[in-house]
Amino acid sequence: MKLITSIQEMRSFSSDAKKSGKSIAFVPTMGCLHGGHASLLKKGKELCDILVMSIFVNPIQFGPKEDYASYPRDLKRDLAIAEANKADVVFNPAAEAMYAQDFQTYIDVACLSKHLCGISRHAHFKGVATVVAKLFAIVQANIAIFGEKDYQQLLIIKAMVKDLNIDVDVVGMPIARELDGLAMSSRNNYLNNDERKAALCLHAALMKGKELFENNVKKPNIILQEMRNIIEAEPLAVVDYINVCDVNTLEDLDKIQDSALLALAVKIGKVRLIDNCILG
Ligand code: AMP
Secondary structure (H helix, E strand, O other): OEEEOOHHHHHHHHHHHHHOOOOEEEEEEOOOOOHHHHHHHHHHHHHOOEEEEEEOOOHHHOOOOOOOOOOOOOHHHHHHHHHHOOOOEEEOOOHHHHOOOOOOOOOOOOOHHHOOHHHHOOOHHHHHHHHHHHHHHHHOOOEEEEEHHHHHHHHHHHHHHHHOOOOOEEEEEOOOEOOOOOEOOHHHHHOOHHHHHHOHHHHHHHHHHHHHHHOOOOOHHHHHHHHHHHHHOOOOEEEEEEEEEOOOOOOEOOOOOOOEEEEEEEEEOOEEEEEEEEEO
16 A cells, blocks of 8 residues: 655556556545445445545634644554555645645535535535545546535535536445444544433434334424434533435425435534434
8 A cells, every 4th residue: 555645646646547547446534534434445446446545634624613623633543444445545645735825716516515514614615625626636536435424515526526527426325333323433533431422312313303204204393303302302412403405405395205314413512423314
C-alpha cells in the first residue's frame, strides 16, 4: 500500500493506472476509520482493479463552532486498517495544499443542501461538495463509494456529478451498525459510557417509525410524534431534527405513499449524531 500526500503524485498515479487499462475505485473519508468505512473499501475492491482511499479532515465543511480542531485523527491506526482492507493507495493531502490562500471556488448544490443537516450546518454541504469535486478531479476514479449513513450527502454528490457532467459512477452502501443498532460513526468516539447508552435512542426511534409504517401508519405527524417521544424520554438527548421526507428531493411529506426517508439528528451531550432509515 502506498501513502501519497502530494496532489501531483496522486494525479500521476491515477493517470498511469488508467493508461495501463486499470479501473479505480475511490472511497473519500475523514479518517478515524471504523466498520462503516471498511464496508465501503470492501465494495471498492470488488468493483475495480485499484482501490484509493482519501483521509482528509476538510476544514471548509466545519462551522466555526464545530469540531474541526478536535476531530479524532490517528493516521497510523487508519493506515493499518486501510492496509487490512486492501487499499492500494491512501491519499492524505495537507489542508494547505488543498486550499491555497487565494482559494475562491465553491460548489453549491442548492436545493438538496437546504434541508435536514443544511438547516443547522449552513455552509457544510458547500464544503463537502467542493472538496469531493476537488478529490474527484485529482483521483480520476471510475467509481466513488459513499455511505447511506450520510444520505443527504450521497444525494448531493449524485446531483453534483450529474449537473457538472463529472465522469464517475457514485455508488451508495448501506449503514453499518454496531450489534446494538448504533450506526457506526467516528464521532461515537466522543461518547462516554452513559452517552453511548443514551445514543441508542436514535436507532430505537427509527425502528419505531419503521414499525408504524409497516403497520400502515402513513401520516408523518403520527410517526414523528412517536419518534420524538422516544428521544425525549432520554435525558441526555436533544433533538436537532426528525423528518419524514421524499427519498429523492428531501422535501417534507404530508403523506407517505410508497417510500420515504426517516432522518434524524440528535445531540447526545455535546455530540451530534445522525441516522436514517428508508421506508418502503
Ligand atoms: P466520514 O469519514 O465520516 O466522512 O465518512 C466517509 C464515508 O464513510 C462517507 O461516505 C460516509 O457516509 C461513510 N460512512 C460513515 N459511517 C458509515 C456507516 N456507519 N455505514 C456506512 N458508511 C458509513
